[in-house]
Amino acid sequence: MKTQVNVSEIIDKSTIGSFQIGIFVVCFVCLALDGFDVQALGYVAPALSAELGITRVQLGPVLSAAPFGVLFGSILCSILADRIGRRPVLIGATLFFAVLTFLTARAQTQNELLIVRAIAGIGMGAIMPNAMALVGEYSPKNVRVTIMMIVSNGFTAGAALGGFVAAWMLPLWGWRSVFYFGAVAPMLLSVVMIVMLPESAQFLALQGKKLKTLQKWLLRVDPMVPVGEGVEYVLPPAERRRGVPFISLFADGRAMGTTLLWIVNFMNLLNIYFLQGWLTTVITDAGVEQSTAALVASMVQVGGTVGALTLGFFVHRLGFVPVLATCGVLACINIALIGQPWMTVALLFVTVFIAGLCVIGGQAAINALAATYYPTDLRATGVGAGLGVGRVGAIIGPTLASVFIAQGWTAADLFYAAAVPPLILAVVMSVWNRLAMPQGTPSKFEAAAH
Numbered sequence: 124m125k126t127q128v129n130v131s132e133i134i135d136k137s138t139i140g141s142f143q144i145g146i147f148v149v150c151f152v153c154l155a156l157d158g159f160d161v162q163a164l165g166y167v168a169p170a171l172s173a174e175l176g177i178t179r180v181q182l183g184p185v186l187s188a189a190p191f192g193v194l195f196g197s198i199l200c201s202i203l204a205d206r207i208g209r210r211p212v213l214i215g216a217t218l219f220f221a222v223l224t225f226l227t228a229r230a231q232t233q234n235e236l237l238i239v240r241a242i243a244g245i246g247m248g249a250i251m252p253n254a255m256a257l258v259g260e261y262s263p264k265n266v267r268v269t270i271m272m273i274v275s276n277g278f279t280a281g282a283a284l285g286g287f288v289a290a291w292m293l294p295l296w297g298w299r300s301v302f303y304f305g306a307v308a309p310m311l312l313s314v315v316m317i318v319m320l321p322e323s324a325q326f327l328a329l330q331g332k333k334l335k336t337l338q339k340w341l342l343r344v345d346p347m348v349p350v351g352e353g354v355e356y357v358l359p360p361a362e363r364r365r366g367v368p369f370i371s372l373f374a375d376g377r378a379m380g381t382t383l384l385w386i387v388n389f390m391n392l393l394n395i396y397f398l399q400g401w402l403t404t405v406i407t408d409a410g411v412e413q414s415t416a417a418l419v420a421s422m423v424q425v426g427g428t429v430g431a432l433t434l435g436f437f438v439h440r441l442g443f444v445p446v447l448a449t450c451g452v453l454a455c456i457n458i459a460l461i462g463q464p465w466m467t468v469a470l471l472f473v474t475v476f477i478a479g480l481c482v483i484g485g486q487a488a489i490n491a492l493a494a495t496y497y498p499t500d501l502r503a504t505g506v507g508a509g510l511g512v513g514r515v516g517a518i519i520g521p522t523l524a525s526v527f528i529a530q531g532w533t534a535a536d537l538f539y540a541a542a543v544p545p546l547i548l549a550v551v552m553s554v555w556n557r558l559a560m561p562q563g564t565p566s567k568f569e570a571a572a573h
Contacts, residue, residue, distance in 0.1 A: 127355050130328040130337075133345050135264040142343035143261050149312075149319055150254040151274050153217060155281030156309045157250040160224050161189060162282035162424065163305050164240065165400045166289035166417045167298035169407045174298070177233050179404070183525025186400035188237045190392075190517030192244020197514060200249030201507025209257040210322040212249055214313055220246030221309035228302035248514070251278060251490065252507035259494050259502065260323045261344070268491050269435045275487045276431035279424050282399065282483075286421020290414040328357065372497070372505055379558045381505070384493050385512040386551050387447070390544035391489060393516030394458070394482050397541050398423050400521040402461075402475065405534050411468060419471050423479035430484015435491075443492045444555050447485055451549025454481035455542045462538030482545065516544070 137143070164171070164186060172182055196216070204212040223243030230236045255275055262270045285301070292300045324344070327337040338350040372381045402420035407413050430450075437446045457478040461471065490506060497505035520541075527537055 151277035154277030158278035158281030186521035193248035194514035196248025197511035216249035225306035283424030388513030392513035397520035426479030427483025430480035454545035
């Protein structure tokens with residue numbers, strides 16, 4: 124009779140060692156470079172527009188091109204990862220968007236930018252859901268939410284870095300140099316990922332293949348884990364299913380939870396991409412020097428970095444609902460303030476920082492909520508689908524802003540409109556506990572899943 128080893132239990136009870144820390148660091152850096160490349164266009168938009176002759180109205184579709192590709196990448200690559208594994212998808216996607224970012228630096232026309240950025244977005248969309256799934260699957264249950272929020276903060280940190288890199292490189296070498304930087308770094312990282320990044324232990328156990336590889340990774344987690352021919356590696360009943368069709372996101376009482384997750388992702392990502400895409404341009408048009416405007420815009424990401432770290436503390440103690448609802452209300456107030464004509468540059472730094480703390484920090488909490496809501500066989504699909512639907516908002520936000528600008532809207536009008544989505548998010552989260560819970564699931568997912 125074979126000895127059964129519960130893979131999830133081994134990891135849940137493990138003590139974090141150098142092996143797991145290495146996974147978390149690699150995924151953090153991967154997300155940081157993804158965030159850098161996603162956000163870079165917003166920081167260089169005024170200089171790029173001037174060189175290529177792109178008007179403010181034409182700029183909206185260019186800013187929406189990458190989110191359009193991310194929409195498909197988040198969903199399709201996540202479904203693929205639930206079938207072939209997190210590791211090959213993450214490595215392949217990193218190389219893919221690195222090459223396309225290099226081609227962005229070579230673009231000469233608006234149409235070239237549209238095409239290249241849309242294709243690049245497919246690779247970018249694969250990074251967040253699969254990195255988050257892999258991190259969650261190697262995290263002990265008592266610190267899983269905290270670790271996932273810290274690692275997901277890599278995206279925000281990378282996007283913030285883009286503002287400082289742009290402020291430094293733009294005056295010296297022009298906007299194209301920012302994208303050259305954003306192409307070389309992930310190419311180098313992909314080599315590190317090939318050497319260091321393991322496959323999900325739960326995924327290997329679910330597939331029942333590559334048992335020697337599974338044993339190797341489990342021994343790195345716990346040197347005392349049983350190995351050999353007489354050992355069978357299993358998962359808890361809820362994580363044993365092999366079929367992961369998209370419709371499964373709505374099965375077993377998850378329909379309302381999935382729907383609400385899609386709504387909050389839509390509203391929050393609409394806001395994030397509006398702020399990321401247009402802040403530098405709007406502030407520059409108001410008469411602020413471009414490098415200073417890029418630094419102000421980077422406060423969205425700096426605030427988001429601080430938010431993801433601090434919100435993890437509160438989520439762990441209070442739950443997702445009160446934290447996200449509060450973020451929605453605070454984001455609504457501060458985004459409405461950004462467009463006021465009496466705002467000084469110093470006040471803009473503070474207001475944009477608070478908005479970023481709530482909106483981007485809140486997205487880290489939304490990602491963690493989704494990753495804890497779904498079981499292993501649906502985790503990457505669930506997180507990716509939510510982010511994919513959210514990318515519809517990411518596409519609409521920058522494009523809608525260009526339409527409003529064409530109609531003569533002022534900066535104040537734009538930011539009043541942008542204050543509505545976080546208010547909707549707060550309302551949705553206020554009804555989460557009553558509507559989203561599958562039957563028999565505790566009201567705090569972090570307590571149930573961690």
